Amino acid sequence: SQQGEEDPQALSIQEGENATMNCSYKTSINNLQWYRQNSGRGLVHLILIRSNEREKHSGRLRVTLDTSKKSSSLLITASRAADTASYFCATDRKDSSYKLIFGSGTRLLVRP
Amino acid sequence: DVKVTQSSRYLVKRTGEKVFLECVQDMDHENMFWYRQDPGLGLRLIYFSYDVKMKEKGDIPEGYSVSREKKERFSLILESASTNQTSMYLCASSYSGRATYEQYFGPGTRLTVT
Numbered sequence: 001s002q003q004g005e006e007d008p009q010a011l012s013i014q015e016g017e018n019a020t021m022n023c024s025y026k027t028s029i030n031n032l033q034w035y036r037q038n039s040g041r042g043l044v045h046l047i048l049i050r051s052n053e054r055e056k057h058s059g060r061l062r063v064t065l066d067t068s069k070k071s072s073s074l075l076i077t078a079s080r081a082a083d084t085a086s087y088f089c090a091t092d093r094k095d096s097s098y099k100l101i102f103g104s105g106t107r108l109l110v111r112p
Numbered sequence: 113d114v115k116v117t118q119s120s121r122y123l124v125k126r127t128g129e130k131v132f133l134e135c136v137q138d139m140d141h142e143n144m145f146w147y148r149q150d151p152g153l154g155l156r157l158i159y160f161s162y163d164v165k166m167k168e169k170g171d172i173p174e175g176y177s178v179s180r181e182k183k184e185r186f187s188l189i190l191e192s193a194s195t196n197q198t199s200m201y202l203c204a205s206s207y208s209g210r211a212t213y214e215q216y217f218g219p220g221t222r223l224t225v226t
Binding site for chain 1: 116143152155157170200204212219
């Protein structure tokens with residue numbers, strides 16, 4: 001069963017704008033991760049936020065986590081055409097921390 | 113840099129054939145995973161291995177088996193390929209431990225079963 005659900009399913013923005021993607025999950029987690037997937041390729045890890053953290057930054061990425069609402073958001077600032085990809089959130093399970101459950105992803109298109 | 117490689121990028125097989133998908137990682141990771149990815153369904157875990165010769169079923173193991181004879185290599189086997197196994201197959205690896213670590217993915221194998 002899917003743990004993470006991303007919203008929106010697809011997003012189209014102009015280069016230079018900010019992109020925000022949301023992820024909701026159902027059960028308690030140890031941490032939440034975000035991954036990027038370029039078309040037809042494998043996933044690349046972007047950022048990991050632990051359940052006791054509220055916000056984390058990495059370059060142009062900002063991730064927030066609200067465990068009370070069981071939700072997370074990924075903000076990409078000053079987007080570039082190269083950011084065009086699908087973005088997935090992944091959560092672990094309290095009973096099996098090394099297994100991740102992935103959502104179905106948000107497809108981001110950044111128009112030049 | 114961690115490198116996870118998969119034996120083929122594209123593969124076309126006939127129904128009933130036995131199919132082997134190979135995955136190799138070079139970072140001495142204990143954990144290795146096989147996922148399949150289908151449109152609208154995200155990534156679904158087929159099998160994972162937490163040590164040599166150790167394996168555990170994921171969420172959709174039916175029709176698949178795995179083999180891990182060496183730490184760096186994890187193979188996915190389709191005993192008798194069927195058309196509903198047409199999919200993108202992704203291998204990943206990670207460190208083991210009490211905490212969850214990031215997973216490193218290979219480039220994927222797009223398998224078509226005709």
